[in-house]
Amino acid sequence: MEKQLCDLLVRLILLTWGFGAGVAGLDRYSSLGETVTLPCARFQKYQNSFIYWIFNQRSESSALASDGKITVKQPERAARLEVLPDSSLRIHHLHTEDAGQYECQQYVNGQLYEGGTPFVLTLLTITADPGKDLKRGTTLALQCTLLCNGGIADCSSAPDNVKLTWVDDEGTALQGDRFKITPYRTHSTLSLELQKSDHDRRWRCNLTEEGAVKASYSYTTTLTDTPVLIATASATTIALLIVLILVVAFCFWKRRRSDSDNHIQVEELTKESVSEIPAQVTGGAGENYSSIQFNNEGRGPERRQAPAEESNGVIYSAIK
Template identity: 35%
Template sequence: MDTQAGILLRVQLITTLYFTGASVYGSSVSVYSSVGGHTTLSCANVFYPNCSSTTWTHSSDRSETTELVELGKISDTEKAGRLRVESDCSLHMNNLNTEDAGLYTCLQFLYKGAPQHGGDAMVYLALLSISPSPPVIELRPGSTVTLDCLLYTYYGHGNCSRYAYNRVSLSWVNETGTELQVDPRYQVKHTSSCHSTLTVTLQRTDNNRKWRCQLTEEGEVKISDSYTTEWSDFGSGRMPSPTPTGSTRTRGQGSVAILVSGVSVCVAVCVVVAVIVTYKRRRAGKGHAENHNMTNQHTEQNTDTVTYAVVTHSTARPREKDRDTAEHCTYATIKTAN
């Protein structure tokens, strides 16, 4: 009965892998994802359906074997936030990083301390990544950028010379998946089947453009990753930005602004003077009513006096050719009696 269940489970696993883009090689499976993404690794030798017998381990050509799941429970505390055991005992991982690439083995133990039950179910996880080399500080039209497309595998980054990865190839494609056409501003270099670089001289039309690296295995597309070149016209050192509408000021407009401000000052000062004079006139009128007779006696002897205010405003130090057009504010004259 267990044998029949195992056969059915393997058939189901193969069917699932076919539709998810993974590859089966003998007793191992190759799965492809991208750095920062997520993936689910299926277990082909589950014994207890409740996963209480399932253990997951991880290893690479550069590191020792680490236990991630023990008898259905997450045991790696450092990665616990990124791992989850699914209902079918598969291992789900998110926020993948380059160190997650490697060999994942699903093992069965009927109880803690028991010998291993059955064989290993191995899953090789390879991660695709694109990054500028060297790191880009600033992008703008006319600058040159080199993008590294690397596949991280069990054997290290860019190493696909062994086992299943010798069937893999990388290519640079556009948004529609078509390989980039020959262009003088493109330079593509293949260091290995798992390492390719694209050097491009940017144009204005490349702003917010995605440069996509595509991985194929025996001609079948498995995974792709992209890098977006984007920049803003604002900021020092970047391409000059068009002046926002309404903020452009010509020379004539600057003179008009100065003239308006000067007139405003003149008006304000004149208003203050008028208020003061009005106040004096009211006081003078009151005194005139009280001393009408005395005023009549001295009227012929005293001449009228004039109180006036002079307010002058002009543009500061006008140039020689602009002196004729410098703005001036004349004075206001108000006649009052002592």
Template identity: 30%
Template structure:
């Protein structure tokens, strides 16, 4: 009888033990923008988890860099991200002021068990145009790159999970049939936009966005084109009228006022010089007559 009871207890423990120790590992893909804030979730934990059992590790693919960012629910002070990291009440990890080097694979662990793998990608925009190009008739060249968890622009292992595109500030995709837009050097993780600028493009936002399956926008980054000169310089046309229009800049108004004054001063000086020369000549004649 005692043997039967012991066997029953062993069977119950055998059934309960895997349930208490097993943790279903999940994978999460997070997309954010350069300079932004992102939340890396630690999923699968109870509603009120004990974060003192949680740690976070970081792996940078390509460069083979592995570090522990959080230990015992606390941000490690020796982490190069320590000033930008914080732990939420549900043990998720927040990263502020995102850098390109933050892209990588993060793992949330409960004790020694891996709970969640989080793959963070960072969206960036760089401009290849000079300030002089930012004016009507100029060309604006913008390069959008998604830095992935594996390596810069490689997008290995999950390249079919998202798509990069250029859009207006409201999210409307730029139409390729518009001949003033051109997409060059396009790849899975990089897309370059060349735009022939018009007058209405001053202070306009150009948006690169990453969308996932189901056309869900996961992240976006904007670039605003600000013109140094809204209008091309126009040639000055000579005119007999010396009056100055009131809409001219202050420098031109000053020139218009100063120029007539300078002309008057030169005229007065010239007239006085002529009088002095005339007096000198007359005096010479009188002296010559007395001498004779």
């Protein structure tokens, strides 16, 4: 009886003072769009027991899961929640509405047996002004913000050792006269004038606690005037490539045609028949003659036509 009364008093204190802010080990950080897993630390296996997940936000409580089953009524949010075999709660694709306090409770035979350690989930996000139609020369203001308990104004109880920093892709802090950074404890603003090199550039904000990065969120600037130049360059490259392909194809066709003409000439030459006719003996007893007859009838039309008397001929040779 005394244990249950103590658990009730602890929960009332947590709700009154902002869900345990400032208590060591309760804070958990992540970013919009990420996935986070919240453990049910004191879970033990008993017969007739189940785990009950509770979500507190802005002094309102709601049940998320009971006995391993998601009980949220909103279909879109229910699809992002998952209870793991060890009764941990996993939240996919974090939204603004997910910032708040989470607590798992274990019931045995219908009675509260153990209350888990509550987690205060704080999310990191970036907003841009202006948020669209960015061009070279535009003055852009990026604000990196903590989302606590479902809103920005509810982060007044955020730990003092939390710090927001702007870094490049290598994790180095942004420096130089070009960047104007205005830091606060719960948000930080980066102002700059956009240049051509800022097209498709990522601006990253890190949340650190005692120097260790706990969460990170990035924003990519897409300039509306730079892609036109890129498209023009791409069109020129494609046109040159097409011309090159046509030149190579023409040269290949020309070579094939030349090879084909040579092949035809060789075939026409092979049509010329060479035949041997019986020898007519016109010499003395010791001489034999053999004749070779040439037929030029198969030659191509491009050859010079020989006189009729030269079309067919007989050459005699003496064989001794």
